[in-house]
Amino acid sequence: MPPEVEGREGGRQGGRGPAPGSAWVKFRATQVLGGSAAGIFSSVPPEYVQKDNSNQEKEAAEVEVMARQLGELVWQHDVPPPDFSVINDEMGTPLVRAELSLFRREDGTLRELRLRGPRRPTVPEARKDGSELRRSAFHGATVEALKARAFELEDLQWSAVELVGEDVAESAERRLPEFTTATQAEKFKEQEKSVSSLREWIYAKTEEQRENFQPSGPNWSLAGQAMAVPRLPGVWYVHERQQEGGRPLPWLFFNASTGKYYRRVHGTTGSWVQAGTPHQPVTHPITMQSSVLCNPAEGGRKDDLAVALLDLQRTASTLKQPVPFIDKPASLFVLVDGLRNTAAASEFCAKRFHSQILPRLSCRSDPLEDHELVAIMRDSIESLDHALLDSAARFSGCGICVALLMGRRLVVGTLGACRAVLSQKSRSGTWTGRPLAPEQVAHQSSLRRWHHAYAPLNAVDLQSGALRPGCSLHAASATAEQLAQFPEEERLLQRVERAAHPFAALGLTVQQLQGGVAQRARAECEEQLQVLKERFPERVTAALARVQEASEEIESFLRMDTYVTQILAELYYLVDEEGGIPAPKRAAAHLGVEPGCGEAAAQAGIDRRFRALMTQLAQVSPSHAQRGFRILAELADTVQRPQAAVWVPTAAERSVGVARALGFRDLKRPRPLVGLELSSEVMHLEDGPHFLLLLSDGARDLDLPHLVRIAEVHGTRPKAAALRVSADAAAQHSVAEAVGVIAVSLQVGVETEAKASDTKGPEAKKRKVENVTPGGKRKVRVASLLLKYTGVSEADSLARRKASRTQAAAERLLMQTLEELQRPKPGEHKDLAVRFAAKCEVLSDCKSATNKPHADLGWVFEGQFGRDFDAVAFELEVGSLSDIFTTPRGVHILYRLA
Structure with missing residues (x-):
């Protein structure tokens, strides 16, 4: 007979106890669950039930205990031990790399840091890298030490003997517990199969999990009954992001009963591992203004392009790559400098860089360390370069300067001839500046690359790793026509220095390759070079070393097989003859x-x-x-x-004057003369005014003091600053070159002072005043200096006169006017409002210039002159001058009276 279950007469079946005055009755299991339940239940009291859903926790704990042991080393800390997994490279290549996870506890929260090893062609090599990094972490290495070890692994090639054993076995990676997912209904079905009594089943069905913790970060939602969550007990929250096509993708889970977070394993669909606490984003008190200016080169070719994403979170959400866990304000600035007299590469990169960096930011929820942000920027540039090298613009190239603002952190990376300069105003009122992302570290990386690339001796400094000033890189050896430009006695030296391979260094043709020929050619070269040693001691010493190395290599080839040597020489000379x-x-x-x-x-x-x-x-x-x-x-x-699918440069354009850039397939494959070593720096902005300039190669002649002076004059007016940089750069060149500028004004901190030069007396401390009409509209009293230009609509009732100037000419005139207003000449009125009215009377194309005494527009109501006008007028402080801005009426500067 089926077992009996206690119940309460007059109450529901399975009651916990008798009601006062009630009598107990007994029900059979078949009466509760039907005939299928007969004979499978026992009568174990609920207080002794061992719930089956704890098995997953026990198994996970056992796995973690094993993961805490690495040979004789034991992880003693109260956080999960270091672990790694092998992931596919994100550039679309068949390469893999190890990703190490490090955990640490800060302010009671568990933080996860991730560090990636070098790209490898095989999984065993990547596992060996991951095992090395994990072993270093077990030994107590700091993050900086682990980064240094990862850098060392870049140059390390594992031998076949080293790629055996536990370090490269499949069990070496993902040693921490992983979890699959199941819906609540699936879990109940599994529990029905595993329980041994009716009381266990009822207990499991009615047990309520408590919420002991709340998730960190925005946009969490309670997981529904149909949501597949990790197979662990507890109340679950899920964080979803939208995929292509609009479908939501669960990528983070939070167990509100235990306070633990779980993330999807990279490259898998059903494996989940414990993760660190997501970042709770902070909005920092930073006011930002920016301007972008790209002037074309002679002939109108626009080689430089710029992108400014001022609200990165909104842009990312629009592009289905949300970044809810990053601090605000979040902005991205990208300046791309086209090389080889074409905009093919710069246009390709300017349009696509955001599509590389946003997915990498979107898939991270943990508080990103500085080095992780740099790694994300570097990986984005490398992935973009990979796509460029496979595009129709592969032989074009470009430099790039990227600035990522996340809260108070400013991350800057540069490649090529682009540069970044940050100026800051001190408490005493003086401005100082310094270049960001210095090139020294990148030069050292270039040096490692050049040692394996047969780098041209006349162009690169093999001691410092820098490209010598005025020199350029060529994919091919020097031609006879190029050598003829030098004095006859120096041609041999130039030939050896520019040689792209050992055969060119010795001057050996394919037909001359026979045993012993390299030694004879070496002797002849050495004899002739010795004559030049007194005039060029350092160059001759380097050339002699190259000649000796070339002779030894060729002789080793010939001893193996003459035909193979000739085939190799044919390949090298084909590249030379085709100019790369x-x-x-x-x-x-x-x-x-x-x-x-x-x-x-x-x-x-x-x-x-x-x-x-x-x-x-x-x-x-x-x-x-x-x-x-x-x-x-x-x-x-x-x-x-x-x-006809690929752009190809002319013979005169095949040399480049940069050691690091995007593109240039002929200088990267097969001979890596141009690299991707990113110069980077992370700045933590202090309170006060800051001014950031991103500059292309066209502004190379503007030194640091000059740029600091521009920041001092236009530190709150980025448009005027960009115009001044462009004008000064153009004045340095006899032929118009493309100039790209991104200027960003940052006021960091709760309070920012008005510029003393813009105001007089008590007005210097006066803040914005909200004047509101009885109808609820804001109003402001401003004077406007308007300059019209050709192409502006003539339907303007306030127009004072027509103008035949260009927009660029109008902007330059306003920039000069702003500078004159800030530096009054002897005898001019000291009141800025009076001086501004005088300028309006002479220059302005608006009828308001005739209004006495302030040449103002009177009280302007919100919406009266459009959004562009409102965005400037209602943010301007009383007694201050605005930046240059454009509306359908023309270009303006404003002075706010009230």
Whole structure:
């Protein structure tokens, strides 16, 4: 018979106890749950029930205990131990890398930091990197020490012997417990199968979990019964973000019963691991104004482009990449400087950089460390460069300067000839400035790269890792025409310095390659170079070292196989003769295929003639074999694509004067002369006025003191500052060059003082005053100096006269007027309002210029002159001058009277 269950007469079945005066009756299980329940229940009292849903917690605890042991090392801290996983590279390449998770407790919250290792072609290599980083963390290494170790791993190649054992086994990664998900209904079904008594089933069904904690950060929602959550007991909250197509994606879970957070494992769909506490975003008291100006080069070509995303959170949400966990204000500024006299690369990068950095910010909820923000910026640039190198603009290039403002943190990164300068006003009123993101660290990275790239001796400083002033990089060796420009006795030195490979350094043709020829050529070169040693001691010493190295390499090739050596020389000289960019017909002839043949046919051409030979060469020189394969890859890329699909520079434009830039496929593949080493810096802004300038190469002649003076004059007027930078940069060049400027004015802190030069007496401390009409509209009294220009609508009832000037000319005139107003000449009235009225009477194209005595518009109501006008007038402080701004009427500056 089925077991009996106690109940209460007159009450519901399964009651906890008798009501006063009631009698107890007994019900059979079949009467409660139906005939299927007969014979499967026991009568264990509920106080002794061991709930099955705790099994997952027990198993997770056991797994974590095992993860806390690494050989003889034991993790003693009260946070999860360091752990790593191997993730796919985000650039779309078949590369992988290790991502190490570090946990620490700050102010009672669990924080997770993530550090990534170098990109590797195989999973075992990435696991070896992750094991090394985790072992260092177990030994107590600091974050800085771990970053240094990750940097060392960039240059380390693991041998076959090192890629065996526990460090590269599948069990080496993801040692911390992982959880799958299930809905509440699925959990109940599993509990029904595992319980041994009716009382256990009833207890599990009726038990209510308590909310002991609240999630950190915005936009959390209570997980519904149909939501799949990690298989752990408790009350669950979920954080979702919108995917492409509009479907919500759960990416964070919070257990309100235990206070723990869980995130999706990178690259998986159903695995979840414990995560740190998300960041509670803070809105910092920062007022920001910005301006963007990109002047074209001679002929109207606009090589420089700029992007300013002032409200990054709103932009990210619009693009389905929300960033709710970052501090405010959040802004992104990108300045791109086109090189090789084209805007192909700069336009490509300016349009796409935000699409690289926003997904990386969107998938992070933890409080990002400075080094993590730099890593996100670096990864975004590397991914963008990868896309550029595969685009039609692959042989174009550009420098870039990126500034990311998140609360009080300013993260700046530069590549190429772009630069960033930050000026700050001290309490005493003086302005000081300094360049951001210095290049020294990047130069050291360039030095490591150049040692493996056969870098040209005449262009790079192999001691400092910097490109010598006035020098340029070439993908190919010097041609006979180029060498003819030098004195005859110096041509040999120039040939060795510009040689792109050992054969060019010794001057050996393919037909001359026989045993012993390299030694004879070396002797001849050394004899001739010794003659120049007194005149060029350092250069000759470096050239002699290169000649010796080239001779030894070629002889080692010849001893292995003469034919393989000749094939390698053919590849090197083909690149030289084509100026680094092989023509489709030449590449097709070398591979034995037709132009536009497609990828499969191109690879078949490589396999048929070259693959076995390059593999044989790898036994003697892996580096030259690798470079040979990269040349073949470029030939294959050339022949498989349509001939007219790619922009190709002229022969005169194939050299570049930067060591680091985006693009330039001919200078990165197969010979990495141009790199992507990012110069970066993170600034924590203090209270007070700050002024940031991002500048392209066109402003290279403006030194730091000059830029600080501009900040001193226009520190609250970024548009005027950008115009001044552009005008001063143009004055330094005989031929008009493209100039790009992003100017950002930052007032950091709760209180910001009005500029003393803009006001007089008590007005200097007067803040904005809200004048509101009885109808609820705001009003302001301002004077406007308006300049019209060609193209402005003539339907203006307040127009004083027409104008034939251009908009650029009007803006320059207003910029000069602002500077004159701030520096009164001897004999001029000291009151700024009087001086402004005098300027309006002479220059303004608005009828208000004739209004006495202040040449003002009177009381202006909100909406009277449009949003652009209101945005300036109602934010302006009493007694202050505005920046230059544009409305449908023309360009203005305002002076606020009341």
